[in-house]
Amino acid sequence: MAASPAVFNASSNPWLDTGDNAWQMTTATFVGLQSIPGLMIFYAGVVKKKWAVNSAFMCFYAFAMVLLCWNCWAYEMSFGAPWGSATFIGKPGAISTLTIMGQLSQAYVPSAGYLPNFPMSTFVYFQVVFAAISLILIAGAFLGRMNFTAWILFVPLWLTFSYTVSCYSIWGGGWLFQMGVIDYSGGYVIHLAAGAAAFSGAWMIGPRLKQDREDFEPNNIPLMMTGAGILWLGWNGFNGGDPFNAGPDSGVAVVNTNLCTAVSLLTWMFLDMAYFKKPSIIGACQGMITGLVAITPGAGLVSGWGSICMGVISGSIPWVTMNIFGKMKFMSYIDDTLGVVHTHAVAGFLGGITTGIFATVEGCEAFALTNPGGAIAGNGYQVVLQLIGALFVIALNVIMTPLILFVISFIVPLRMSEEDLLIGDAACHGEDAYAFYHDGAKEIDLARTASSGSLLALSSSTDQVALKPVV
Numbered sequence: 223m224a225a226s227p228a229v230f231n232a233s234s235n236p237w238l239d240t241g242d243n244a245w246q247m248t249t250a251t252f253v254g255l256q257s258i259p260g261l262m263i264f265y266a267g268v269v270k271k272k273w274a275v276n277s278a279f280m281c282f283y284a285f286a287m288v289l290l291c292w293n294c295w296a297y298e299m300s301f302g303a304p305w306g307s308a309t310f311i312g313k314p315g316a317i318s319t320l321t322i323m324g325q326l327s328q329a330y331v332p333s334a335g336y337l338p339n340f341p342m343s344t345f346v347y348f349q350v351v352f353a354a355i356s357l358i359l360i361a362g363a364f365l366g367r368m369n370f371t372a373w374i375l376f377v378p379l380w381l382t383f384s385y386t387v388s389c390y391s392i393w394g395g396g397w398l399f400q401m402g403v404i405d406y407s408g409g410y411v412i413h414l415a416a417g418a419a420a421f422s423g424a425w426m427i428g429p430r431l432k433q434d435r436e437d438f439e440p441n442n443i444p445l446m447m448t449g450a451g452i453l454w455l456g457w458n459g460f461n462g463g464d465p466f467n468a469g470p471d472s473g474v475a476v477v478n479t480n481l482c483t484a485v486s487l488l489t490w491m492f493l494d495m496a497y498f499k500k501p502s503i504i505g506a507c508q509g510m511i512t513g514l515v516a517i518t519p520g521a522g523l524v525s526g527w528g529s530i531c532m533g534v535i536s537g538s539i540p541w542v543t544m545n546i547f548g549k550m551k552f553m554s555y556i557d558d559t560l561g562v563v564h565t566h567a568v569a570g571f572l573g574g575i576t577t578g579i580f581a582t583v584e585g586c587e588a589f590a591l592t593n594p595g596g597a598i599a600g601n602g603y604q605v606v607l608q609l610i611g612a613l614f615v616i617a618l619n620v621i622m623t624p625l626i627l628f629v630i631s632f633i634v635p636l637r638m639s640e641e642d643l644l645i646g647d648a649a650c651h652g653e654d655a656y657a658f659y660h661d662g663a664k665e666i667d668l669a670r671t672a673s674s675g676s677l678l679a680l681s682s683s684t685d686q687v688a689l690k691p692v693v
Contacts, residue, residue, distance in 0.1 A: 252459025264449025272646025333395025409519030417567020486513025489537025520577030
């Protein structure tokens, strides 16, 4: 029988470990920084200039909306008591998140039996930044054409009907948790789910303009690199915080995270040099991301040499899917703007399977798992369990994401108008990322003219610049 949580006492809280609480809040902040500003400026730098504001704003909005929804109902659906006899979802509510006694009391996940030595408020915030980054990762596939109003609706709906199901099933004590599927820090719950949702959602929304697909050069590589650096070091919190204490396993997770990432980056870079005859900084960033994603399901469970093997795998197989399979004709029908399916779905899937291979008995014990390691420890069945978990997450998101977008399409268009797609940020938000030599003012004027129905007159005017795509 699982222990019960202790309530807050103003004079004495023997359950509280201030060191663990401080570490948990720190790691949560690190993960939050991965989203804002990390991915926000990564996206703003890696897209064309005309989409920099829109791309960053999609991240900014998602982070805020997820925070609200998480505290009002989604946390309980992910980590609360089961909803009746369901083994895949918790009962919606806000007792743990919006009442003062709930926030002050000891953290507790009833279905999984987690009882960390810090307050519920700390646990709720630690988990919300994971939920938020999931939506922001999905945005990477929709950039350059999704109607912002449709994105406003999509974020709370996907959080409610997709993320909470994966989260409860694997982390919250649901059926996959009980079965023994391992996901140390979100390779399935976050990355595989986001990648599958991104791929199916991109198909539903449709492609960017032809000229944008053919010419989508980054507008600011140093800004992109700044975001990549924040993302990499922020992952120390992403994986280092999941033991829920500042213990030895946390250190193992941080070291393995960085080791796998370095090997993955180098593998991707050498493949670029062999195939394209030159190293690419954008390619190196892709390899960095696939390494971070792949190590996530087993960061504190594998040994150092296991993380190196995972880095070689994550730096090579996603490279092939992106640069070889991704350029085949059948893949051209789905416009995944930043290749989220390769960097997150493929890498997350590989990470989950290789965790089933390389997980050690000692690592599982340190993480308080009852699993007897992976295939290298004689437990080959763990690979089967990992495959079952992966297939569930993929199926859920391939079905649920298009369904959500289908419903939204009856309320607002999923795509921007063709005129807005030509202009970009100025049409969507009335703002431009850069306004050198009055260029920004000109684009805003173009957007306003287009919205007033004078687009054709503007294009034919002899004293104005003709409307054209902004590079």
